[in-house]
Amino acid sequence: MDSKKPELLQGTLDLLILKTLAPGPLHGYGIAQRILLTSRGTLDVQQGSLYPALHRLERKQIVESEWRESENGRMAKFYSLTRTGRKQLAAELEQWQRYAQAIGWVLEG
Amino acid sequence: MQFWWKRKESELDREMRYHLESLAEAFERQGDSRAEAMARARREFGGVEQVKERCRDERRWRPAAEFSRDLGYGWRMLRKAPAVSGMAVLSLALGIGATTAIVSLADAVLWRSLAVPAPEQLSEILWQSKGRSRDVFSSSSGSMYPEGPLHVADFFSHLAFDTLRERMAGRAEVAAPRDSNPVSLSVESASSVANLRPVSGNFFPLLGVQPALGRLLISTDDRASAPFVAVATHRFWRTGLRGDPKTIGRAMRINNRSYTIAGVLPERFGGISPGESTDLYTTIEHSPGMLDPNSWERTAATDPFAWGLQLLARRAPGVSNDQLRAGMDPVFRSTWAGQPKDPATTPEIRVQDAANGIGGVRRELGNPLTMLFVLVTLVLLVACANIANLLLARSDARRKEVALRLSLGCSRARLMRQFLTESLLLAGCGGLLSIAVTYAVANFAVTLMPGSPRLDFSIDPRMVFATLAVTALTAAAFGVYPAWSATRVDAAPALKEGGGSVGGVRHGFLTPGKLLVLAQVSLGVLLVAAAAAFTAHLRKTLSAETGFDRTRLLLFDLRPGESGYRGDRLKDFYLRLERRLSEVPQVKTVGLARIRPMKGGGYFDGIAMPGRTARIGTAVNFVSASYLDALGVSIVDGRGIEAREVREGARVAVVSEDFAAELGRNPLGVAFQMDGKPVEIVGVAARARYGRLNRQENVLYLPNSLGQDSITVVLRTAAKPLQALAGVREAVASLDPNLPIVNAVTMEQQIASTLRREILFAWLCGAFGVLALILCMVGLYGVMSYAVSRRRQEIGVRIALGASPRDVWRLVVAEGLGVTLAGCGLGILTAWWAAQKFLDYRRLAMDPVEPWVLVWAAAALVVSAALALLGPAIRAASTDPVKSLREG
Numbered sequence: 003m004d005s006k007k008p009e010l011l012q013g014t015l016d017l018l019i020l021k022t023l024a025p026g027p028l029h030g031y032g033i034a035q036r037i038l039l040t041s042r043g044t045l046d047v048q049q050g051s052l053y054p055a056l057h058r059l060e061r062k063q064i065v066e067s068e069w070r071e072s073e074n075g076r077m078a079k080f081y082s083l084t085r086t087g088r089k090q091l092a093a094e095l096e097q098w099q100r101y102a103q104a105i106g107w108v109l110e111g
Numbered sequence: 112m113q114f115w116w117k118r119k120e121s122e123l124d125r126e127m128r129y130h131l132e133s134l135a136e137a138f139e140r141q142g143d144s145r146a147e148a149m150a151r152a153r154r155e156f157g158g159v160e161q162v163k164e165r166c167r168d169e170r171r172w173r174p175a176a177e178f179s180r181d182l183g184y185g186w187r188m189l190r191k192a193p194a195v196s197g198m199a200v201l202s203l204a205l206g207i208g209a210t211t212a213i214v215s216l217a218d219a220v221l222w223r224s225l226a227v228p229a230p231e232q233l234s235e236i237l238w239q240s241k242g243r244s245r246d247v248f249s250s251s252s253g254s255m256y257p258e259g260p261l262h263v264a265d266f267f268s269h270l271a272f273d274t275l276r277e278r279m280a281g282r283a284e285v286a287a288p289r290d291s292n293p294v295s296l297s298v299e300s301a302s303s304v305a306n307l308r309p310v311s312g313n314f315f316p317l318l319g320v321q322p323a324l325g326r327l328l329i330s331t332d333d334r335a336s337a338p339f340v341a342v343a344t345h346r347f348w349r350t351g352l353r354g355d356p357k358t359i360g361r362a363m364r365i366n367n368r369s370y371t372i373a374g375v376l377p378e379r380f381g382g383i384s385p386g387e388s389t390d391l392y393t394t395i396e397h398s399p400g401m402l403d404p405n406s407w408e409r410t411a412a413t414d415p416f417a418w419g420l421q422l423l424a425r426r427a428p429g430v431s432n433d434q435l436r437a438g439m440d441p442v443f444r445s446t447w448a449g450q451p452k453d454p455a456t457t458p459e460i461r462v463q464d465a466a467n468g469i470g471g472v473r474r475e476l477g478n479p480l481t482m483l484f485v486l487v488t489l490v491l492l493v494a495c496a497n498i499a500n501l502l503l504a505r506s507d508a509r510r511k512e513v514a515l516r517l518s519l520g521c522s523r524a525r526l527m528r529q530f531l532t533e534s535l536l537l538a539g540c541g542g543l544l545s546i547a548v549t550y551a552v553a554n555f556a557v558t559l560m561p562g563s564p565r566l567d568f569s570i571d572p573r574m575v576f577a578t579l580a581v582t583a584l585t586a587a588a589f590g591v592y593p594a595w596s597a598t599r600v601d602a603a604p605a606l607k608e609g610g611g612s613v614g615g616v617r618h619g620f621l622t623p624g625k626l627l628v629l630a631q632v633s634l635g636v637l638l639v640a641a642a643a644a645f646t647a648h649l650r651k652t653l654s655a656e657t658g659f660d661r662t663r664l665l666l667f668d669l670r671p672g673e674s675g676y677r678g679d680r681l682k683d684f685y686l687r688l689e690r691r692l693s694e695v696p697q698v699k700t701v702g703l704a705r706i707r708p709m710k711g712g713g714y715f716d717g718i719a720m721p722g723r724t725a726r727i728g729t730a731v732n733f734v735s736a737s738y739l740d741a742l743g744v745s746i747v748d749g750r751g752i753e754a755r756e757v758r759e760g761a762r763v764a765v766v767s768e769d770f771a772a773e774l775g776r777n778p779l780g781v782a783f784q785m786d787g788k789p790v791e792i793v794g795v796a797a798r799a800r801y802g803r804l805n806r807q808e809n810v811l812y813l814p815n816s817l818g819q820d821s822i823t824v825v826l827r828t829a830a831k832p833l834q835a836l837a838g839v840r841e842a843v844a845s846l847d848p849n850l851p852i853v854n855a856v857t858m859e860q861q862i863a864s865t866l867r868r869e870i871l872f873a874w875l876c877g878a879f880g881v882l883a884l885i886l887c888m889v890g891l892y893g894v895m896s897y898a899v900s901r902r903r904q905e906i907g908v909r910i911a912l913g914a915s916p917r918d919v920w921r922l923v924v925a926e927g928l929g930v931t932l933a934g935c936g937l938g939i940l941t942a943w944w945a946a947q948k949f950l951d952y953r954r955l956a957m958d959p960v961e962p963w964v965l966v967w968a969a970a971a972l973v974v975s976a977a978l979a980l981l982g983p984a985i986r987a988a989s990t991d992p993v994k995s996l997r998e999g
Contacts, residue, residue, distance in 0.1 A: 030126060031133040049130060049156050050165070058169040069122075072129075074136065079126045 015047065015055050017098055020083065020091040023065060027082035029072060030056060056081055064090050123166055127159050177525075178532065185533035188505075196537070198889050199501045203541025205882055206494030207581055208548020213487045213875075215553055215574050217480045219385060224466050226379040228319040229425075233465040234432055236275075236285065236422035236439065239263045240451075240458040247447045247458060250716060252407065252419035253290070263461060265469075266418040269411065271446040272311070275422070278442045282430050286318075287311040287420040291389040294399055295673045295851070298352065298363040304853065305351060305390040307341075307365060308382075309398030315342075317425050318383070324348075325359040325374025332373075333394040340373040340393065341365065344382070347390035348375040365391070366399045366673040366820075383423065384468045395420075403672070403820060415448035423465060432462040452724075479872050482949070486641055489634045490879050491581075493886045496627045498541075499589035500890050502534055503624050504897040506597030513597055523598045530597055534590025535583075542582035549574075556871060592623070624894045628887075629934045632972055635887040636938025637945065640968035642880025644946075644960045649873035651958075652866060657709075658799025659743035664825060664858035665832035666707060669843065672820025674850055682817040684846065686758070689735060691842045692826065697835035702741030702825040703815055705733035709858065711865040713802045718811065720774060720783050727773050729766075729809035730801040733816065739765070739796055741827045749779045749794030757814045765794040770809040785813075803865050832857040880968075887972060888979040895927045895983040906987055907995030916988035923984040924977070931976040935969040942968070 022028065022036045033056075034047050059065045064087040072078035083091065134152035139145060156162075168176045189196040224230045239261045253266030267275075267287075276285045291306040312333030320327065327342050341363070343352060352358045352372070362369045370393060382389050395401060400408030411417035426435055439460045451457045463469075506513075513526060671684050685703060692701045706713045717726035732738075736754040739746065747768060756763055762785075771778045782789040790813070801810050815822075828835040836855060843852060856864070863870065899906070906919055946960040 029129065031130045034130075050158075050162050053126070053130075053162050054165040054169045057166040061170055074133070076129065076132075077125070078129045079122065 014098075015051060016059065017091075017094045018045070018047070019052075019055060019059065020064070020087060020094065023081055023083050023087070024091060027068070027070075027080040029078040029080050031078075032072075033081070059087075063087075119170070123163055127156075127163060131156055131159070177528075181529045181532035182536060184529065185536045188533060189536065192505075196501075198893075199498050199537055200540045200544060202494040202497045202886050202889060203538060203582075204544035204548050206491040206545075206886075207542060208545035209552050209879065209882070210487045210491045210581065211545065211549040211574060211577065212552035212556065213480070213483050214577065215549065216556055217484055218574070222467060223385070225318075225383060225468055226377075226381060230466040231464075232426045232428070233318075234283070234424045234426055234435060235265070235463045235465040235469040236267070236424055237263055237265050237461045237463060238267075238443065238458040239461045240456050246449045246451045246456075247416075248418040249416040250407065250411070250419075251417070252411070253421055254712075264418075264458075265421050267420045267422055267443075268415050268418045268446060269413070269420060270415045271418075271443055272420045272422060274446050275439060275442055276313075279424075279435075279438060281427060282438055283424045283426045283435055284313060284317045285422055285424045286314040287395065287422055288314055288383060289395060289398065289419075289421060291387065292399075293853075294366050294391075295670060296351075296363060296365055296391075298358075302849075302851070303351065304851075305347065305365075306388050307391045307393060307398070308389040309395045309401070310392055312394055314392075314423075317423070320376060320380050322374040323377040324356055325372070327374050327376070328392060328394055333396050335396050337394075337396070339368065339370040339397050341370040342374050342376060342392045343372060344376050344390055344392075345378040345380070351390060365393070366670075367675050368399075368402065370397070382468075383465075399673075399820075406820075415446065421469070423469060424462075432464065436460050436462040483872070483875055485949075486638060486876065486879050489638055490882055490886070493631050493634050493638075493883050493890075495589050496631045497886055497890045497893070498534070498537060499593065500624050500627050500893050502530075502537075502590055502593035503596070503627075504893060506530065506593040507901070508897070509597060514601075517598075526598045527594045530594035531587070531590050534587075534594070538582045538590075542579065545582075552875075556875065596623075622898075624897070625930050628890050628894050628930050629937070631887050631890045632931050632934025632976070633938035633941055635883045635972050636935055636965070636968050637942040638883035639880040639971050640938075640942045640946075640960070640965050642876045642878075643964050643968055645869075645873045645876040647964065648958070649866070649869050652805050652869055653862075655800075655804045657804065657862075658797060661858045661862060663828045663830070663832055664742070665828055665835055665839070665855065666823060666825055666858060666861055667839070667855035668707065668821055668823050668853040669850060670821040670853060671847070671850060674847065678818070685815075685817040685822060687846055688824075688843070689737075691846060692824065692839065695835060695838040695842050697829050697838055698826050699829050700737050700741040700827040701735075702738030702827075703735035703817075704738050704823045704825060705815055705819055706731075707823040707861070708732075708742065708825065709800065709802065709804070709861045709865060711803055715808075716811075718783055718785070721781070723774075727770065727809060729770055729811045731811045731813065732801070733813050733819075735815050735817075738815075738825060739812065741825045742799065743827065744799040745797045746794050747797050749792075751794055751796075752812065752814050757817065760816055761814060762788055762790045763793045763814065764790050765796050765812040766792055767796050767810040767812075768798045769807065770811060771795050773809060804862055884971065884975050888975045891927060891931065891976050892979040892982060894930075895923065895980055896986070898926070899923060899983045899987045902987075903990060903995045906990045907992040910990060911992040911996065919990065920984050920988040923987045924980050927976060927980040927983070928973070931973055935972055938972070939965045939969055 018037055019033060022033050022040075028036065030049075030053060034049070034052055037045050037047050056065065056067075060067055060081070063084055065081045066084050067079050067081050069077050070080055072080075131149075131152050134155055135145075135148040138148035138151050143151060153159075225233065227233070239258070241260055241262070248266075248268065251264070251266045253264065255262055255264040255266075272285065272287050279285055287310065289309045291308040293304050294307045296303050296305045310328065312328055312330035315327040316329060322342075323345055325342075328340065331337060332340055348354060348358070358372050359374060361372055363372060364370070376392075381387070398408065400406045401412065403409060407417065408419065411419050424435065426432070439462070443458070443460050516526060517523070669688070671681060676684050689701050689703060692698055714731045715728065716731050717728050719726050734752065736752050736757050739751055746765070748771075749765075752763060752765055755761075766774075766778055774781070778792045778795060780791065780793075782791045784790075796810070796812065798807065799810070800806075801808055826832070826835060826839065839855075840852060843850060906922075909919065909922075910916075942965050943962070950960065
């Protein structure tokens with residue numbers, strides 16, 4: 003929407019979702035809001051990619067879901083990390099940091 | 112599955128809604144009105160359905176997701192043209208179903224091995240000779256059938272059996288299974304009729320069958336002094352003996368004699384000939400025939416001229432059929448009590464593989480089944496051509512869609528997969544439906560088979576697998592070309608093309624679609640010609656002259672001997688029966704006979720006449736005085752047998768006209784020897800059929816001794832034969848309330864029962880012919896209506912330029928009929944060639960196919976083609992030029 007907002011780098015959405023889910027279970031809307039908030043309004047994840055990503059992660063058993071009551075009193079589908087999910091998160095985080103560092107070196111150099 | 116799918120769908124729905132509502136709430140908090148907030152949330156969110164669809168995709172394994180999407184799309188495409196799709200599915204179902212049914216039948220009758228260990232070691236022992244050799248045996252029981260110039264027979268004397276068994280020891284074990292015959296049975300005071308097969312004691316040890324319960328027959332059982340035992344088949348044990356394991360060791364009565372039930376055969380063992388209906392086995396020594404001191408079987412046991420045992424052998428490992436034959440031949444000759452006067456007619460041993468069983472069903476049905484198999488395969492081909500045609504037409508019609516998808520970046524492989532999925536869907540529907548067709552056809556065919564064989568049609572995994580394979584193959588073979596040709600579209604021109612324009616579309620004379628129709632029509636001619644030939648043959652057989660009025664005749668059997676009537680009491684019973692039955696109001700005349708007329712076989716003998724060297728081969732019947740009168744056969748010369756002569760057992764005979772003709776002189780007063788005593792011919796009877804409609808043999812009528820265990824009653828009735836049955840039952844019951852009336856049928860039913868093979872064959876061929884005709888019509892209709900729709904613009908131009916509807920009509924009809932006539936020509940040639948090459952007229956006892964049958968079949972195809980063309984032609988002729996030109 004907003005032209006100032008940068009495109010989400012390919013392959014990073016999964017990592018963002020996993021990181022957002024690390025503290026505890028959250029529903030789809032919450033995940034999008036949390037990412038928007040923590041990126042200080044920079045990363046607005048489109049629903050069109052968020053939900054397919056969540057369903058893909060669920061099929062791969064990286065996240066699992068559960069219906070429970072949300073903060074506004076309605077039932078919502080809450081996603082949480084599985085054991086594989088946590089391992090995946092750690093691995094991807096490390097990979098991302100090495101990648102960011104390398105990019106940084108190149109750009110600074 | 113359905114439930115799971117629904118739940119997932121509703122979850123997806125709720126998840127999306129939750130998101131939307133949360134968004135709307137956020138906007139509401141920012142100050143929007145409720146409606147505004149909701150609208151804004153929708154805008155923000157974008158296409159809910161697209162997101163959902165992508166989620167669905169993500170949830171499934173990708174190829175599976177694509178496959179199911181293709182399937183859904185294919186299903187919608189099929190439903191868009193329900194008539195055409197329905198036709199395609201139906202043609203496939205009929206084609207595959209009929210094929211599977213015939214293959215199952217062929218499998219059950221021809222190909223399935225016997226359920227015994229090492230069936231490949233089994234051999235059927237027969238003998239063959241050129242012409243009938245009447246000097247080495249005088250009477251026989253068994254079957255003899257012609258094969259080319261040879262006569263092949265399956266009966267041997269007791270002496271031959273014993274000698275072969277003894278002298279072949281080490282090279283082969285030989286056993287004698289006799290034919291099954293109905294007996295009356297009573298188990299725990301319940302009476303019924305069962306089929307009993309007497310076998311030699313080494314029969315089960317030779318086969319190597321292990322009992323399911325108790326024990327089977329062994330050699331020591333086959334002695335006159337041994338206790339009477341019988342063995343039940345698993346089927347009979349389950350139904351006739353209620354599957355009770357405690358029945359082993361108990362007694363049952365067979366023809367009023369007590370037998371101990373020794374054991375039960377395993378379920379898998381279905382006998383030694385396909386479709387056999389044996390319920391019980393006992394030893395030859397204890398068979399009802401052997402126990403009757405007056406029977407032929409009893410005398411045959413010691414008479415080297417009486418041949419009546421069928422032989423089965425198990426070869427020792429390493430012994431071939433040829434070696435066995437060579438070893439048996441001299442032994443066989445050494446057992447003859449006479450020598451053939453004509454050396455050319457000397458019988459010689461013939462050994463045949465018996466791994467798939469022995470007996471008449473195979474011989475009788477083998478050739479017809481093979482032919483049916485070929486015909487039904489052709490029907491399947493015709494059906495497949497229809498599918499291919501439909502797919503071709505559709506792929507052509509979808510050129511624009513394909514071009515659009517290609518230019519939007521869809522890969523050709525992906526598109527081809529889509530098309531193949533659709534043909535698979537079509538084939539799958541057809542395959543599923545074909546299972547029902549299979550059972551219907553198979554059951555129908557079995558009820559029409561001769562001798563109501565019990566063939567096993569339980570679901571055979573191999574058959575299901577074969578059906579599936581055929582289906583998959585059909586889909587692949589007939590979907591690949593259309594799919595390939597559909598995706599070979601060059602996107603730009605195809606998109607530019609109008610809805611029905613001419614540009615770039617092949618519609619020359621030889622399009623693939625038309626070639627398919629051509630092939631279809633020529634196969635159609637072949638199938639219709641086969642149908643016509645065999646139904647004509649059946650009609651001719653059925654209407655053959657019997658020599659007597661076949662309406663208003665009732666036949667049934669009585670078996671007083673099995674209820675303990677013997678000697679004078681038995682004779683008295685028969686005489687009282689004759690009197691009592693003639694008093695029944697609807698009955699006009701009562702005849703008694705030893706051999707049931709028109710039963711398909713009978714008793715044949717060679718009679719030595721004074722002054723002639725060659726014996727006269729003749730069918731024999733032992734009849735009461737009024738038998739010929741009841742049957743409606745007139746005496747043309749001399750007189751008939753008199754009631755007094757029957758009572759006194761006079762040595763007189765009546766011969767048929769054919770017999771007299773073969774004798775070559777006036778037969779009246781001629782005496783011949785029978786059983787060592789002279790018999791005088793006193794009359795000549797008109798020519799009448801004896802055993803079958805399609806065979807006329809000499810007949811010799813002799814007075815019935817009234818001393819046989821059983822008798823056939825022939826009643827000439829005043830009204831419909833079955834109406835007399837109630838009165839007849841009453842009359843019989845008044846003589847003996849416990850005596851059952853066996854096998855009561857009208858003469859017409861009796862005749863039909865001997866023609867079941869012909870009827871079955873004619874019915875199936877006829878059905879296949881009609882099916883082929885319909886399939887061809889569907890095919891031609893499809894191709895031509897498609898061609899017309901492709902040429903709408905061209906036709907519009909023609910009409911606009913002054914062509915009359917008649918010209919257009921002629922254009923379409925000429926094109927369609929051109930293909931049909933070409934196909935007919937090809938079909939006539941093929942059919943003629945096939946009739947010369949493959950039909951075994953001798954075995955089918957039919958006349959050669961005449962050329963008019965082929966012309967007739969071609970005409971039928973041309974007429975149905977014209978009918979199929981009517982629709983497309985009318986549509987073309989009524990094309991509105993303005994409309995059709997604007998459509999482009």
